[in-house]
Amino acid sequence: MEVKIALVYAMTCIACVQSFGTNEALNYLSQFNYFESNDLSTGHLRSQDSLNDAIRLFQRMNGLNETGILTAEVQDLMQMPRCGLPDNTGTQAINRARRYALSDVKWFKTDLTWRLENTTPDLRRSSVREIIARALKHWSDASQLTFREVQSGDADLLMKFTSRDHGDGNPFDGSGKVLAHAFFPTSERRYSIAGDAHFDEAETYTDNSYAGTNLFQVAVHEFGHSLGLGHSNNPDAIMAAIYRGYVPNAELREDDIAGIQALYGANSGVPEVEGTEGPKARGSCVANFVAAAQTHTAGSYIFNDTHAFLVDLFGLVSEPKPISNIFRGLPTNLDAAFYYEKTGKTYFFKGSNYWRFADLQMDRGYPRSIRVGWGGGIPDDLDSVFVWSGNGMTYFVKGSNYWRYNFLSSSVDPGYPKSLSVWNGIGTKLDAAFQFENKLTYFFTDGEYRRFDDNNFQVAADYPRRSTRWLKCEEEMAMVVSPDPTPDDGMMTMVTDDGSRGSKDALSVLALHACLIFSVMQLHNI
Ligand SMILES: [Ca+2]
Ligand SMILES: [Ca+2]
Ligand SMILES: [Ca+2]
Ligand SMILES: [Zn+2]
Ligand SMILES: [Zn+2]
Secondary structure: OHHHHHHHHHHHHHHHHHOOOHHHHHHHHHHOOOOOHHHHHHOOOOOHHHHHHHHHHHHHHOOOOOOOOOOHHHHHHHOOOEEOOOOOOHHHHHOOOOOOOEOOOOOOOOEEEEEEOOOOOOOOHHHHHHHHHHHHHHHHHHOOOEEEEOOOOOOOEEEEEEOOOOOOOOOOOOOOOEEEEEOOOOOOOOOOOOOOEEEEOOOOEEOOOOOOEEHHHHHHHHHHHHHOEOOOOOOOOOOOOEOOOOOOOOOOOHHHHHHHHHHHOOOOOOOOOOOOOOHHHOHHHOOOOOEEEEOOOOOEEEEOOOEEEEEEOOEEOOOOEEHHHHOOOOOOOOOEEEEEOOOOEEEEEEOOEEEEEEOOEEOOOOOEEHHHHOOOOOOOOOOEEEEOOOOOOEEEEEOOEEEEEEOOOOEEOOOOOEEHHHOEOOOOOOOEEEEOOOOOEEEEEOOEEEEEEOOOOEEOOOOOEEHHHHHOOHHHHHOOOOOOOOOOOOOOEEEOOOOOEEEOOHHHHHHHHHHHHHHHHHOOOO
């Protein structure tokens, strides 16, 4: 009797492996994004080459030898339970290193809310809540994020157990295979699906058990997506797509921690974790800039709350340094900065004070009061100051208002403040802004930046972009962007901030055009 049962078991198992052939592999590889998109759109039978390439990519993703052959090992892995999100998205698509992947989105706040919309019959509701909270705590312990449960209404991360077709275009598939899926950030809309996580109710969820599917491990993984992480090609990472069974006391791996810190920075007081790929994988690839300015001869700097980043036309020049190590006497948490070519000075603003520097040397007698030094019309607690490349005038920004300052009369021009919305496309607030070495003006807000198209008086096409581009983060540099389109009609017009137009003489147009093309060539990724 025992022998018979063993035989039946062995036979069904063989049948199960044999039933997973080339067609099943093709379905798997297209479902989880292993083919070039043009392979998919043609609808033709894929060539053997593209199948081999896809298998090779799958093997790389899972730490196997990259033979391109549909081995039993590959077939076995493809039949393992996994996350429903595709592989090879975000930075994964261009990243050959064995490490985490970032989607190109993140939350622009760190205090997130969550709510369990329903529960599963597999576990007590109180256990489910405890498991969800524990899963989130792993991410908040590793980063600056915090999570708060809400009892009703909307939450950033809504979670539910559901099965088959459940209204989001990604039906679940019954027991096994896909276990869960989640949605990347971010949205200001109420009840947005962004950040939400869905668990396939067809699975049997367990806690602290080798039986069933471990809810904690699946939840930690899905919340990684809710926060902006893609699938890691490090098979040990929580963010690896395949679920390899219960691991007692599972924790985030270094790769997962490096990923979340690249998006949100380390939990203050906890040392940052070095990524497996060295310093470039660190949290320095977070770029919430608060001020930016050129200096006369000492280069261009962008600032976050604590550090100064020296940048040139190719991006970050050297490791960021504490602000006062470079600009002796300057405080942290600057409000704004700008460089004025005619005086050769760089000005820094914080609260009610400002500092004037000649290159890296503070002039005598600073800080001084903004009210005294700028003719009385400029408010304290500025957000940004910049000299616009379109007309060489100086603009002070606070909240949704801006003031134009006239160095000749040492006062604010009449008719100001005006609404920031005059500047088409830059939004309703401005963390930092500057005219860069390429004579173009850049605006920074919430980890994104926009280049202004001075001729059309609006934000240039293809913006906003992530501010991390300025930091030469490895994955940002690898995304080669085609050069910005330059206006190629012979007549280039100038637009003032009042909207009136005037033409420039042909020679300077040519010179400017040549300069633009030159800078665009150098700065194809800024
Ligand atoms: Ca949501
Ligand atoms: Ca399933
Ligand atoms: Ca600022
Ligand atoms: Zn996943
Ligand atoms: Zn769903």
